[in-house]
Amino acid sequence: MSLPIPPLTLDPLIGPALGFRFAVFFFAGGAVPNPIDIRFQRVSGLSASIDTTTVVEGGQNLYTHRLPTRVGYANLVLERGFVVGSPLNLEFNAAMSLFKFAPSNVIVTLLSERHLPLAAWLFIKAYPVRWATADLDANDERLLIDTLELAYTRMQALRI
DSSP states (O other): OOOOOOOOOOOTTTSOOOTTOEEEEEEETTTEEOSSTTOOSEEEOOOEEEEEEEEOOTTOOSOOEEEEEEEEEOOEEEEEEOOSSOHHHHHHHIIIIIOOOOOEEEEEEEEOTTSOEEEEEEEEEEEEEEEEEOOOOTTOOOOOEEEEEEEOSEEEEEEO
16 A cells, blocks of 8 residues: 655645745854844855765776765855945955954754744855945946855755
8 A cells, every 4th residue: 555645735844845935144253143144135055065086996997986085065155135234244344355254153044934944054164255246337226236155164954
């Protein structure tokens, strides 16, 4: 006897998760969350991959051995509307202007429709590597977007 296949649903407990409700938390000093810098329009770079090295075995011409060497991570890219008076802007400014870095932990949390956490990604010792503001254009009435890019030591995916 086989179990019936459940119907496709958007219920977050049994259906696929939707990716438009999320929050980003920066932990100043590693422990205290920054309450101002949590709202972002877009987050990308949630990925990790295993780097490999190829080893050729003498006399074996059909294949090579691919051995894992280390985990590699993409940079975390955050986009949001232009914000004035943000502690995160101060951190990026110190990195870009003074070459002073204060790595912090960052957690990106996927939220349900009830704003409960469904999943999270923890980025350890994140620091700024790129900061860009969209072009200023007097002919275009669009929201001014800041793009903040972070490198980090390690990422840990958390499934809640």
